[in-house]
Amino acid sequence: MKIDGIWHRSVRVDEGDGWSVRILDQTKLPWQVEWLRLTNEDGVAHAIRSMQTRGAPLIGATAAYGVALAMRRDPTALEPVCAMLAETRPTAINLRWAIDRMLTALRNLPPQDRAVAAYAEAAAIADDDAATCAAIGRNGLPLLQEIAARKPGSRVNVLTHCNAGWLATVDWGTALAPIYMAHDAGIPVHVWVDETRPRNQGAALTAFELGAHGVPHTVVADNAGGHLMQHGEVDIVIVGTDRVTRTGDVANKIGTYLKALAAKDNGVPFWVALPHSTLDMRVADGVSEIPIEERSQAEVTDLTGRTADGRIETIRVAAAGSPAANPAFDVTPARLVTGLITERGRVAAEAAALAAMYPEKLA
Numbered sequence: 174m175k176i177d178g179i180w181h182r183s184v185r186v187d188e189g190d191g192w193s194v195r196i197l198d199q200t201k202l203p204w205q206v207e208w209l210r211l212t213n214e215d216g217v218a219h220a221i222r223s224m225q226t227r228g229a230p231l232i233g234a235t236a237a238y239g240v241a242l243a244m245r246r247d248p249t250a251l252e253p254v255c256a257m258l259a260e261t262r263p264t265a266i267n268l269r270w271a272i273d274r275m276l277t278a279l280r281n282l283p284p285q286d287r288a289v290a291a292y293a294e295a296a297a298i299a300d301d302d303a304a305t306c307a308a309i310g311r312n313g314l315p316l317l318q319e320i321a322a323r324k325p326g327s328r329v330n331v332l333t334h335c336n337a338g339w340l341a342t343v344d345w346g347t348a349l350a351p352i353y354m355a356h357d358a359g360i361p362v363h364v365w366v367d368e369t370r371p372r373n374q375g376a377a378l379t380a381f382e383l384g385a386h387g388v389p390h391t392v393v394a395d396n397a398g399g400h401l402m403q404h405g406e407v408d409i410v411i412v413g414t415d416r417v418t419r420t421g422d423v424a425n426k427i428g429t430y431l432k433a434l435a436a437k438d439n440g441v442p443f444w445v446a447l448p449h450s451t452l453d454m455r456v457a458d459g460v461s462e463i464p465i466e467e468r469s470q471a472e473v474t475d476l477t478g479r480t481a482d483g484r485i486e487t488i489r490v491a492a493a494g495s496p497a498a499n500p501a502f503d504v505t506p507a508r509l510v511t512g513l514i515t516e517r518g519r520v521a522a523e524a525a526a527l528a529a530m531y532p533e534k535l536a
């Protein structure tokens with residue numbers, strides 16, 4: 174994505190003798206664009222836990238660089254470093270996928286060869302994610318072209334939840350990639366952006382990156398989607414995902430399930446965009462088998478924003494003393510999913526179709 178006219182990836186490397194990793198501090202967006210420098214695995218782990226970096230594919234790529242930074246310091250520490258990084262967030266399977274790929278690439282190498290190989294493998298993971306997301310965009314684009322063809326001269330209204338764009342991946346995004354490509358192709362696309370409480374990834378991040386790309390959009394309260402669908406204001410829902418089971422169940426940011434129910438009731442197509450790294454063939458039933466991250470109560474009771482005089486402040490909005498619960502993800506059963514947009518094409522959210530599209534994942 175371009176910021177101030179310069180094309181950036183969401184995670185990148187500063188080359189040189191002591192190479193380091195740069196990430197955008199997403200806890201500062203949309204108020205400040207601040208690139209953080211990560212030099213060791215502990216910094217990477219902190220960035221993932223604190224959500225300075227976030228989004229399923231991006232935490233996988235960033236963790237891979239964390240392994241590479243660790244190998245430069247101590248190439249004998251491969252297994253404990255990988256175990257530590259794998260524990261930083263539980264729901265997105267991309268994290269484990271990336272770490273498993275690093276383990277496979279490095280485990281059988283002599284320690285003295287691991288640092289160079291780890292750097293190359295992390296870079297390959299990042300390149301793979303950028304190319305994969307671009308392909309997801311190309312495969313999702315026809316959905317938006319078909320809607321545009323059905324209603325010439327009218328805008329194509331897409332509703333999305335959370336942030337599954339450039340900021341959640343190395344480049345392009347998953348759910349937002351088709352939207353960027355449609356916009357660039359001249360399709361009059363407009364995005365309803367769910368604010369996505371409690372962390373406001375929609376209002377803060379999706380709105381920021383759509384704005385930076387010039388895509389028309391409107392931020393709505395999370396509860397507005399059903400109403401918009403009832404009134405014909407949503408042509409299609411496209412969301413990202415943190416894990417898809419072999420039967421097509423979809424884990425994504427809390428609130429996604431409610432959007433899928435409303436979409437079903439209103440006959441609105443509900444599509445989910447994912448890269449291969451998000452598919453977890455070991456899991457069948459999403460509701461009972463996918464671990465759902467429980468985050469701090471403060472994310473629910475408090476709100477962070479920028480004051481009129483430019484200070485970033487957090488204030489409490491819940492009644493004093495009331496406890497809060499904060500499940501960060503939910504699972505949308507496959508029966509509510511119209512289809513999946515992947516880098517290999519579009520596919521039904523069901524076991525046989527997924528097995529046919531990703532036979533190597535069954536091994």
Ligand SMILES: CSC[C@@H](O)[C@@H](O)C(=O)COP(=O)(O)O
Nearest residue numbers: 227228229335337341413414426
């Ligand atoms: C392309 S990423 C899809 C998901 O990771 C995204 O929608 C989401 O739920 C992100 O959650 P987050 O908790 O902000 O990391």
